[in-house]
Amino acid sequence: MSKELVFGHQSPDTDAIVAAKAYSYLQNKLGYDTEAVALGEPNEETQFVLNYFDEPTPRVITKASDEVDSVMLVDHNEHQQSVSDIEDVTVTHVVDHHRIANFSTSSPLFYRAEPVGCTSTILMKMFDEYKIEIPAQLAGLMLSAIISDTLLLKSPTTTDDDKAAVIALAEIADVDYKTYGLEELKAGTNLSSKSEAELIEQDAKSFEMGGKNIRIDQINTVDLDEVFARQDKLEAAMAADAKEKGYDLFLVLVTNILDSDSRLLVWGEPTDVVEKAFNTTLTNNTASLPGVVSRKKQVVPPLQDQFK
Amino acid sequence: MSKELVFGHQSPDTDAIVAAKAYSYLQNKLGYDTEAVALGEPNEETQFVLNYFDEPTPRVITKASDEVDSVMLVDHNEHQQSVSDIEDVTVTHVVDHHRIANFSTSSPLFYRAEPVGCTSTILMKMFDEYKIEIPAQLAGLMLSAIISDTLLLKSPTTTDDDKAAVIALAEIADVDYKTYGLEELKAGTNLSSKSEAELIEQDAKSFEMGGKNIRIDQINTVDLDEVFARQDKLEAAMAADAKEKGYDLFLVLVTNILDSDSRLLVWGEPTDVVEKAFNTTLTNNTASLPGVVSRKKQVVPPLQDQFK
Numbered sequence: 001m002s003k004e005l006v007f008g009h010q011s012p013d014t015d016a017i018v019a020a021k022a023y024s025y026l027q028n029k030l031g032y033d034t035e036a037v038a039l040g041e042p043n044e045e046t047q048f049v050l051n052y053f054d055e056p057t058p059r060v061i062t063k064a065s066d067e068v069d070s071v072m073l074v075d076h077n078e079h080q081q082s083v084s085d086i087e088d089v090t091v092t093h094v095v096d097h098h099r100i101a102n103f104s105t106s107s108p109l110f111y112r113a114e115p116v117g118c119t120s121t122i123l124m125k126m127f128d129e130y131k132i133e134i135p136a137q138l139a140g141l142m143l144s145a146i147i148s149d150t151l152l153l154k155s156p157t158t159t160d161d162d163k164a165a166v167i168a169l170a171e172i173a174d175v176d177y178k179t180y181g182l183e184e185l186k187a188g189t190n191l192s193s194k195s196e197a198e199l200i201e202q203d204a205k206s207f208e209m210g211g212k213n214i215r216i217d218q219i220n221t222v223d224l225d226e227v228f229a230r231q232d233k234l235e236a237a238m239a240a241d242a243k244e245k246g247y248d249l250f251l252v253l254v255t256n257i258l259d260s261d262s263r264l265l266v267w268g269e270p271t272d273v274v275e276k277a278f279n280t281t282l283t284n285n286t287a288s289l290p291g292v293v294s295r296k297k298q299v300v301p302p303l304q305d306q307f308k
Numbered sequence: 309m310s311k312e313l314v315f316g317h318q319s320p321d322t323d324a325i326v327a328a329k330a331y332s333y334l335q336n337k338l339g340y341d342t343e344a345v346a347l348g349e350p351n352e353e354t355q356f357v358l359n360y361f362d363e364p365t366p367r368v369i370t371k372a373s374d375e376v377d378s379v380m381l382v383d384h385n386e387h388q389q390s391v392s393d394i395e396d397v398t399v400t401h402v403v404d405h406h407r408i409a410n411f412s413t414s415s416p417l418f419y420r421a422e423p424v425g426c427t428s429t430i431l432m433k434m435f436d437e438y439k440i441e442i443p444a445q446l447a448g449l450m451l452s453a454i455i456s457d458t459l460l461l462k463s464p465t466t467t468d469d470d471k472a473a474v475i476a477l478a479e480i481a482d483v484d485y486k487t488y489g490l491e492e493l494k495a496g497t498n499l500s501s502k503s504e505a506e507l508i509e510q511d512a513k514s515f516e517m518g519g520k521n522i523r524i525d526q527i528n529t530v531d532l533d534e535v536f537a538r539q540d541k542l543e544a545a546m547a548a549d550a551k552e553k554g555y556d557l558f559l560v561l562v563t564n565i566l567d568s569d570s571r572l573l574v575w576g577e578p579t580d581v582v583e584k585a586f587n588t589t590l591t592n593n594t595a596s597l598p599g600v601v602s603r604k605k606q607v608v609p610p611l612q613d614q615f616k
Contacts, residue, residue: 100412107407108605109421
């Protein structure tokens with residue numbers, strides 16, 4: 001069996017990096033020959049996690065077809081979020097917790113998606129099903145991914161499966177998940193050292209809706225006002241990035257991880273679709289979105305519905 | 309939780325009907341409110357199976373949105389193979405063993421696909437994972453679906469998982485699967501009573517490749533010559549159906565289930581793509597395809613590759 005690469009989406013978050021490592025570990029135990037790689041450098045939160053559990057940073061790739069014929073995707077499926085030459089390789093496996101879109105194959109494949117808070121939660125179940133033991137360091141990484149994706153089990157994407165996985169993984173990793181989790185989330189909110197161009201890119205994903213190219217970034221913070229003090233420069237960075245990459249509409253969801261609220265910053269058109277999707281009115285290109293913390297569950301579906 | 313319908317593809321084969329019944333049974337045990345239905349009448353093989361295990365024929369529907377908001381798909385995912393108003397309902401669950409194409413959702417969902425010979429094999433694993441017991445009659449149906457899809461474990465789509473499932477299900481159903489299996493397969497090859505229009509429709513699926521509408525039917529027989537004695541009338545039926553439904557290319561794969569060979573009958577264009585896909589030359593619109601028995605594994609992928 002020839003070697004396959006395993007990776008998460010572009011602009012990787014903790015789950016994208018960790019799920020690749022975890023799935024690669026599982027598949028190698030099952031007899032595959034895989035290597036976990038990443039489609040970008042780890043963000044600060046992920047770097048904190050890798051340091052904490054003393055795990056190496058995965059190699060970063062931008063192309064896959066010069067190395068392998070086949071790949072396994074985790075934490076994404078949409079082609080525009082994947083490796084640049086995804087059309088030139090065969091996708092044999094996917095483990096994901098997002099909607100399915102802009103994805104197709106010529107042959108049958110292994111696809112496992114569940115509407116849970118984190119890919120690592122599904123992987124935890126798969127380790128159980130295959131009766132493969134999870135090493136303590138890997139359990140720590142998977143725990144961190146679930147904490148990251150569910151904002152310490154507070155996001156509306158959180159399911160009973162995520163809660164059960166957090167408790168089981170915390171025990172294997174031997175950490176107090178509440179104390180550790182807050183420390184982890186705060187490590188990702190050190191925004192002062194980042195440029196506006198970095199802030200609008202670090203957790204950004206692309207979507208196609210109604211024929212439009214839409215970019216949605218999320219910034220986690222403990223102080224919304226601190227981020228919006230930089231609004232002018234953020235808008236300039238969004239405009240420059242949109243012009244270069246051809247985005248029609250650019251949304252930045254700034255989320256306060258402590259009180260689970262967000263404020264939206266919007267560049268581009270059509271803004272009336274955005275206003276309808278969130279039943280709000282934009283003021284100075286912004287809108288408060290109380291209780292909104294999940295791009296996947298609270299931003300993409302209402303926007304997609306309005307674009308239909 | 310509101311009621312959901314569970315169904316397999318149009319022109320249902322045994323797996324499409326049985327997997328819907330099995331998945332509906334499993335989901336109801338897990339707390340969902342579902343009903344298994346079908347997108348067409350059972351074929352003769354499936355009717356034999358339902359009679360043998362004394363199970364009712366599912367209700368046939370052509371629309372779902374007038375009854376429910378949400379549906380679960382088994383044994384297919386491509387929209388053109390599904391219920392006519394699939395765009396008007398939410399797909400919450402899919403269990404399948406085919407390629408993924410022409411499928412997308414707005415929200416995360418449960419999707420379970422494995423490259424095995426039969427959907428019922430995946431369902432057997434899921435019953436195990438959820439620790440739900442399979443009743444003897446249902447085990448008989450699931451066994452029959454695997455026998456049908458894998459031509460009694462002889463198709464190249466057959467995996468170790470299918471073999472293990474057949475043995476386990478035969479024990480629960482208390483039947484000798486080899487004797488029963490041959491009887492079941494032969495029940496589906498009584499072609500003399502069928503019109504040419506029925507023959508080209510009974511196991512047909514639609515595909516989009518390179519912008520063309522392609523129809524691929526499969527006819528199982530114990531005597532290829534008996535089928536090809538009706539070639540002129542089959543071609544006339546293919547042409548009439550293609551004109552009515554707008555197919556560009558119509559392939560009928562006639563498969564001898566006893567010696568695992570097929571002969572292909574082709575109507576429409578482009579025939580050069582067909583010849584290249586199977587590395588053959590058409591003579592009088594036909595070509596021998598030795599060893600080819602699987603549409604999914606041996607017909608769709610090479611054709612798709614040539615259309616790229």
